[in-house]
Amino acid sequence: MHQSWTPPQNYRNRPVVILGAGVLGRRIGCIWASAGFDVRLRDPSDQQREDGLAYIRENVASYAKGSEDRIGTAQAFERIEDALADAWLVIEAVPEKIQLKIDTFAQLDIQAPNDCILASNSSSYRSSEMLEKVSESTRKRILNMHYYMPPQCMVVELMTDGYTEEGIFSFLVERCKEGNTLPFIARKESTGFIFNRLWAAVKRETLSILAEGVSVPEEIDTLWTEMFINGRSTPCKMMDQVGLDTVAFIESHYVQERGISSENTVDYLTQNYIKHGKLGTKSSQGGLYPPVKSQTTDDSENSPLIVLDLGLSAASPTMTSGSVLELSTDGKHMKTLVENQSLPDGVAVDPHTNRVFWTNMGIPGKNDGSVLVFDRQENTTKELVSKSSINTPKQLALDTVANKIYFCDREGLSVYRCNFDGSQLEKIVQAGNPNDSKEAADARNWCVGITVAPKLGKFYWTQKGPSKSGQGRIFSANISLPADQSLASRTDIECIIDGLPEPIDLEIDETSCFLYWTDRGEIPYGNSLNRLQLDKSGNAFHTSTGDTHNFKVLSRHFNEAIGLKLDTKNNTIYVTDLGGNIYRCDLNGENKSVLHFDKLRAFTGIAF
Ligand SMILES: *[C@@H]1O[C@H](CO)[C@@H](O)[C@H](O)[C@H]1NC(C)=O
Ligand SMILES: *[C@@H]1O[C@H](CO)[C@@H](O)[C@H](O)[C@H]1NC(C)=O
Ligand SMILES: *[C@@H]1O[C@H](CO)[C@@H](O)[C@H](O)[C@H]1NC(C)=O
Ligand SMILES: *[C@@H]1O[C@H](CO)[C@@H](O)[C@H](O)[C@H]1NC(C)=O
Ligand SMILES: *[C@@H]1O[C@H](CO)[C@@H](O)[C@H](O)[C@H]1NC(C)=O
Ligand SMILES: *[C@@H]1O[C@H](CO)[C@@H](O)[C@H](O)[C@H]1NC(C)=O
Ligand SMILES: *[C@@H]1O[C@H](CO)[C@@H](O)[C@H](O)[C@H]1NC(C)=O
Numbered sequence: 001m002h003q004s005w006t007p008p009q010n011y012r013n014r015p016v017v018i019l020g021a022g023v024l025g026r027r028i029g030c031i032w033a034s035a036g037f038d039v040r041l042r043d044p045s046d047q048q049r050e051d052g053l054a055y056i057r058e059n060v061a062s063y064a065k066g067s068e069d070r071i072g073t074a075q076a077f078e079r080i081e082d083a084l085a086d087a088w089l090v091i092e093a094v095p096e097k098i099q100l101k102i103d104t105f106a107q108l109d110i111q112a113p114n115d116c117i118l119a120s121n122s123s124s125y126r127s128s129e130m131l132e133k134v135s136e137s138t139r140k141r142i143l144n145m146h147y148y149m150p151p152q153c154m155v156v157e158l159m160t161d162g163y164t165e166e167g168i169f170s171f172l173v174e175r176c177k178e179g180n181t182l183p184f185i186a187r188k189e190s191t192g193f194i195f196n197r198l199w200a201a202v203k204r205e206t207l208s209i210l211a212e213g214v215s216v217p218e219e220i221d222t223l224w225t226e227m228f229i230n231g232r233s234t235p236c237k238m239m240d241q242v243g244l245d246t247v248a249f250i251e252s253h254y255v256q257e258r259g260i261s262s263e264n265t266v267d268y269l270t271q272n273y274i275k276h277g278k279l280g281t282k283s284s285q286g287g288l289y290p291p292v293k294s295q296t297t298d299d300s301e302n303s304p305l306i307v308l309d310l311g312l313s314a315a316s317p318t319m320t321s322g323s324v325l326e327l328s329t330d331g332k333h334m335k336t337l338v339e340n341q342s343l344p345d346g347v348a349v350d351p352h353t354n355r356v357f358w359t360n361m362g363i364p365g366k367n368d369g370s371v372l373v374f375d376r377q378e379n380t381t382k383e384l385v386s387k388s389s390i391n392t393p394k395q396l397a398l399d400t401v402a403n404k405i406y407f408c409d410r411e412g413l414s415v416y417r418c419n420f421d422g423s424q425l426e427k428i429v430q431a432g433n434p435n436d437s438k439e440a441a442d443a444r445n446w447c448v449g450i451t452v453a454p455k456l457g458k459f460y461w462t463q464k465g466p467s468k469s470g471q472g473r474i475f476s477a478n479i480s481l482p483a484d485q486s487l488a489s490r491t492d493i494e495c496i497i498d499g500l501p502e503p504i505d506l507e508i509d510e511t512s513c514f515l516y517w518t519d520r521g522e523i524p525y526g527n528s529l530n531r532l533q534l535d536k537s538g539n540a541f542h543t544s545t546g547d548t549h550n551f552k553v554l555s556r557h558f559n560e561a562i563g564l565k566l567d568t569k570n571n572t573i574y575v576t577d578l579g580g581n582i583y584r585c586d587l588n589g590e591n592k593s594v595l596h597f598d599k600l601r602a603f604t605g606i607a608f
Contacts, residue, residue, distance in 0.1 A: 005140075005167035008088035008115040015040050017083050019104065020093035021052030021076060024121065027150045028091055030056050033072040034063035035179035041076045042083040049076035063151055065180055084112050089175075091145055093121045101125060105142065106133035114138075117168060119145035123196060126189050127161035139163035145172070146193055150181070157193040159186035198235075230403045230420055232353050240280035240287040244273045303608050304328050305574065305582075306337070306356055307563070308344040310602040313580060319343065324358060324374060329608075331582065331595035338374050338381050346396035346407060346450075346505075347563075347605035350420070357384075357405055357420075358605060359393035365411050369393040371422065384422030391434070394448045395505045395605065399479070401454040408447035408461055411440065415447050415461055429477060430487055431463060444471055449506035449517060454479065456538035460496065460515060462503040468522040472500035474515070476538065496540045497548040501526035505605070507566050513538065516554075518561040518575060529555040529564065529575055529589060554589025563606040576603035 008014065016032040018025045021043035029039045033056055041052045056074040064071055077083035084090065090112055092104050101122060108118050118141055120127045127144045134142065144159040156176055158169055169185050176183040186193050192200060209215050215223075227233055239247050251265040273279070273287060280287030304326045311321030322341035327334045343361040350357065354376050362368035369392050371385035384405070385393075391412035398405060399417075406417045415429035432445035439445060449462040458476045465471030474496045482492050501521020508515050513534040519526050533550035534540060540548045559579025566573055568587065575583045580601045585592035 005165035007167075007171050008113070008117065011088035012036075014038075014086050014088040016072075017042060017087040017090045018093060019043075019080065019083075019090065020095075021045075021048040022093065024147060024149070025093040026052040026055040028093060028121070028147055029074060030060050030063045031147075031150055031154075031179040031181055032089075033060045033074055034065075035072070035175065036070040037072045039072055039074045040083045040087070041074065042078070042080050043076065044078060046078075049078070052076060059151075063180065080107060081111050084108070084116075087112060087116050089117045089119065091119045091121060096122060096124055098125055098129065101130045102132055105130045109134045109138045116141065117172070118142045121146055123193070124191075126191060127159070128189060131161060131163075140165045141168070143168060143172075144186075144193070147181075148195070154181045155184065155195070156181045157184045157186055157195065159193055160189060162189055226403075236288045240289055243280045243282055244269050244287050245279050248274060303349075305565070305606060305608045306347055306349055307576060307582060307603055307607075308341075308347050308358060308605040310343055310345070310578070310604050311341070312343075313578075313600055313602040315600060319363060322360070324356060327582065327596060334596065334598075337376075338372075341372075342368075342370075345394050345604045347607045348396050348398045348405075349607045350398060351400060355420075356607070357396055357398065359396050359407055361392045361394070361410075362387065364392045367391050369409065369412075371396065371405065371407060371418070373420075384420075385416075385418060385425055389425065390416065395450050397450045397452045397459075397507075399452045399454050399459075402479075404452075406450050406452050406459055408450050410446045410448055413440065413445040413447065415450060415459070427487055428459075428481070429461065429475075429493070443467070443469075444473075449504050451506040451508045451515075452479070453508045453510050453538055455510045456508075456513075458538045460506055460508060462506055462517065464502050464504060465500075468502055468526060470499055470501055470521070472503040472519070472521065473498040474500070474503060474506065474517065474532075494539070496534075497532060497551065500530075501528075503530075504562050505564050507564055508534075508538075509566055509568055511568070516564060516566060516573065518558070518564050520558075520560045520562065520578075524556070525553055527556060527558045527561055528553045529558070529561065529573065529585070531589075555585055555592050558583070562604045565606045565608060567608070574606050574608075576606050578602040578604075582606065 015038040017040045018029045019042050021041040029041050033039045043049050053074055053076050060071055090108055094100055094104055123146050127142055131139055140163050142161045143164045146157045148155045158172055173183045184194055248266050248269040255262045278285045278287050284291055307325050307327055309323045309325055311317055314321045320340050320342045322344040323336050324338040325334055326337055341360050345359050345361050347358040356374040358372055360370045368387045369390040370383050370387050372381060372383050374381050390409050392410040394408040394410050396407040403420050404417045408415050413432040413434045414427050416427050418425040431447055432439040434440045443466040444463060446464050447461050448464045452459045457479050460476045463473045476494050476496050478492045481490055501519050504518045504520055506517045515532045515534055517530050519528050519530055531552050531554050541550050543549050559577045561575055561577045563576035571587050572584050573587060580597055580599045581594050582596040582603055583592055584595045
């Protein structure tokens with residue numbers, strides 16, 4: 001009977017040995033020490049040993065990320081036989097010369113404990129090529145364990161030497177995770193493991209594009225960023241989305257043009273997928289991935305609404321009782337996506353990835369506002385713009401052409417934008433000096449609502465004015481800052497309309513050039529939903545006396561109206577108010593009805 005593999009006895013109290021204290025060896029040492037194992041570095045060079053130990057001393061805490069109860073010790077040895085005593089794991093990171101590797105494994109076969117796992121970090125040789133002087137039984141304990149460069153990249157790939165015991169992989173996967181590394185198993189011997197092969201293909205084709213003069217490095221990199229980083233595409237998901245029949249068709253074209261084999265592309269897809277009706281996302285059989293289970297029947301057609309609850313109407317409100325909610329389009333089913341938020345205000349959904357972006361105001365007047373993102377697929381929340389850089393972020397809008405997030409900062413008296421990952425945060429409007437207490441307190445400078453019109457090349461924002469004062473305004477400016485101008489000197493800011501009761505959130509319909517907004521000011525015209533017709537360039541029509549015309553109050557009698565969201569395809573506008581209502585009405589304001597009411601909620605932003 002086949003005897004199953006058992007982990008090295010008492011391995012928790014036995015050391016991990018790294019052969020080679022160079023740049024990589026010392027980093028691998030750090031990983032294992034951070035996971036609580038005692039580490040021994042072996043290197044013939046005094047200097048390398050000294051530097052290796054110093055590196056581990058200085059960096060081990062940051063590798064541990066505060067997650068470890070115990071950090072292992074580190075020692076350095078000149079002689080390999082001294083280092084090996086009692087080791088449960090040896091990782092060789094000696095120079096990449098095959099004869100040296102063969103001799104090293106021969107020595108390990110004899111001198112390492114006979115239950116010790118032996119790993120090679122070699123990327124250019126399979127461990128099977130290093131086995132010629134190794135006994136049959138020891139081969140079962142040998143594998144490739146290839147680290148990319150930690151701590152920038154905490155990935156490790158594990159690969160069999162052709163004989164490695166199955167049990168070693170699951171055991172090492174668990175130990176790798178203890179060291180905060182992300183392990184991947186190559187299921188067969190493969191020159192280049194997994195990632196290096198992927199990278200090899202990308203390099204090869206990139207170089208061909210350059211060699212043929214088809215493109216230039218800058219543009220290739222921008223294209224990559226746009227498609228794979230901003231667009232968040234991944235190879236297998238993207239093929240499923242494109243359709244495997246289409247992928248095969250395109251590959252067959254390359255097969256003909258280049259005279260290459262179709263075995264691993266067209267034939268593989270046809271035999272294993274297309275023949276069985278597995279064509280990707282569009283097919284009920286799935287594709288490379290299994291079919292996506294359809295959601296509950298009542299929202300399988302409609303995308304649900306996403307709405308924010310400020311949290312201040314809760315039974316026992318605190319500054320962090322806000323939440324991000326999902327509401328079915330019939331208004332009947334509400335569920336919490338993210339809880340314990342600090343006064344959430346503006347929200348938008350990226351239609352390409354379904355990620356939900358929103359702002360938390362934090363405590364108004366304090367620099368503790370933030371911008372966050374919730375990824376439905378991963379069920380994770382991430383802070384994009386951290387506390388301390390912004391004051392009181394309000395409505396948020398997405399430019400899905402340039403992949404930019406726009407948002408107003410009320411007490412910061414400004415408008416900002418940044419990338420979808422939070423990088424390149426830039427202030428694009430400064431409506432007053434927030435450091436001047438008089439200007440900061442003047443609500444005429446308070447930027448609140450925002451909408452972006454990529455086709456018109458403009459963005460629009462509201463400056464609400466003191467509560468119910470009739471001093472509210474809406475402005476526009478160009479998405480591209482005029483050449484040679486700065487934040488302080490930009491001359492493209494225009495007041496679209498003024499004298500409004502208290503305008504809050506905004507949205508533009510670029511097709512009809514209608515600008516819509518909510519207003520929470522005083523009756524008769526406050527607490528309303530409003531619309532302004534703009535011209536084809538996105539500017540307001542003015543009368544000869546300078547008044548803005550083509551302005552209409554579409555609907556009134558809201559209870560502190562805040563959020564709005566257009567669904568032009570369905571002739572619908574959704575509006576929220578602080579009184580706990582979510583309404584829907586036609587684009588012309590008619591047929592208003594309450595879609596959802598909850599007196600324990602105070603609704604702000606809304607999206608879908
Ligand atoms: C281990 O892998 C890394 C990453 O490929 C490489 O830089 C390093 O040279 C390898 N070390 C050895 C000795 O195999
Ligand atoms: C939210 O806060 C409540 C009350 O403090 C707590 O019980 C709950 O675990 C928190 N939820 C999350 C996801 O942190
Ligand atoms: C999403 O994560 C939260 C904790 O962050 C958990 O309570 C919830 O059950 C998860 N939802 C799903 C669908 O996995
Ligand atoms: C306000 O003061 C901070 C800190 O001194 C400074 O960084 C910032 O530029 C000032 N803002 C303006 C608009 O003057
Ligand atoms: C703003 O953009 C518009 C339309 O692209 C352009 O006509 C105008 O000159 C720009 N304004 C400034 C100040 O550059
Ligand atoms: C909105 O319109 C789409 C088609 O454009 C339709 O599938 C959906 O059911 C409609 N949603 C509502 C809530 O009317
Ligand atoms: C909307 O209102 C108009 C008149 O105001 C009416 O003719 C129409 O039937 C209404 N539509 C719906 C869907 O209720």
